[in-house]
Amino acid sequence: MYSLVYESNMIKTLTDLEFQELMHTSYLNNSIHDITGILVLYKHKFVQIIEGESSTIKSLYSKINVDKRHHKIRLLAEGYINKRSFSEWFMAYFNPSISNDNFTTEGELKKYLLDFLSKDTLSNKVAIMFYLKITEMFKNLDEV
């Protein structure tokens, strides 16, 4: 089992439809290939963690790496893991221009995600890096 976490910047604001398309393709592909993880889109920045068979994860990352919908892709951590930290595909985002059924405020999204992550055992360094990045991403909210 292999896991990888990266961050990137959205090239331009994706429309509601473009975003849904991205989520739909990812969801289908990930369920077929037994890839689990979380994608967070927050203020035009993506942070994603993916887990699965090593060759599957490496080939997905090489596709993601050349995807024109984002740039400045930075690999934060990768490596072999004993077990998955995210047993099901999960995705959370906050974008004020997109109506969002799940979260009405940034604070709500932040609380939900951090609660979710703290319940997880975060059993490997890749998952811990993901957690640290998400915490950093949301840090400014505390100062508002």
Ligand SMILES: Cc1cc2nc3c(=O)[nH]c(=O)nc-3n(C[C@H](O)[C@H](O)[C@H](O)COP(=O)(O)O)c2cc1C
């Ligand atoms: C931020 C971001 C995250 C993505 N995450 C995934 C993902 O988890 N799974 C996936 O299959 N594609 C993901 N993609 C899309 C891939 O880059 C690629 O377009 C998609 O896998 C379809 O590739 P194909 O046309 O070669 O099948 C992501 C793209 C972006 C911009």
